[in-house]
Amino acid sequence: MIKSNAPRIVDAFYGVIEQNQELLEIVEKNSSIEKLKRTLADFISEMFAGKIDEQFVEKRRKIAEIHLKIGLEPKWYLLAFGQLQDSLLEVLSENLLLPEDFTRAAKAVAKFINFEQQLVLEAYSEQEKSSRRQSEAIKKRCGSKSNRQPLHSWILSGRPMRLSRK
Ligand code: HEM
Numbered sequence: 001m002i003k004s005n006a007p008r009i010v011d012a013f014y015g016v017i018e019q020n021q022e023l024l025e026i027v028e029k030n031s032s033i034e035k036l037k038r039t040l041a042d043f044i045s046e047m048f049a050g051k052i053d054e055q056f057v058e059k060r061r062k063i064a065e066i067h068l069k070i071g072l073e074p075k076w077y078l079l080a081f082g083q084l085q086d087s088l089l090e091v092l093s094e095n096l097l098l099p100e101d102f103t104r105a106a107k108a109v110a111k112f113i114n115f116e117q118q119l120v121l122e123a124y125s126e127q128e129k130s131s132r133r134q135s136e137a138i139k140k141r142c143g144s145k146s147n148r149q150p151l152h153s154w155i156l157s158g159r160p161m162r163l164s165r166k
Helices: 006-018 021-030 033-047 054-069 074-095 099-145 151-157
Strands: none
Touching: 006 021, 006 033, 006 074, 033 054, 054 099, 074 099
């Protein structure tokens, strides 16, 4: 059911991206809408293939890292998952007429999206931690090599500025 509606879900997804100049520029700089429509369709069918193992999780992490590298802000990434969830629920509501069937499927979709978002947030927070560690290491190194006084203490001293070393 989801697979046969994948083109519609994917079109709705990229319809939203195309309306946002910032996102469109990211897409055009790194790939193309046509290519990404195919990768998103694969992504959706894997989501419903029913096989969640270590390889699946690793692939999802890699996808999150790819988005991190292209500079996609987490707010856009998470909003996009919201858009994807809306389309999936629309398809389910049209096809699952018994309320109990719809509720069960909708819960499964919500869990899935939540899980994907967790992987994305993890990847972004790992990146933030590692760049913080890096900048602290640089600060430490610079601080220990330099015995110069910081600029603000020179300003407060009221001494004239020495431009040459002589
Ligand atoms: C629900 C959210 C999203 C999902 C599930 C998703 C899914 C994917 C997948 C499966 C790929 C292919 C990764 C690979 O090469 O293995 C991809 C790549 C890409 N996505 Fe997304 N995406 C999402 C949100 C977005 C958004 C909001 C943008 C907006 C700019 C975006 C832009 C891109 C770009 C430019 C690439 C290509 C990166 C490259 O090849 O270097 N994605 N996405």
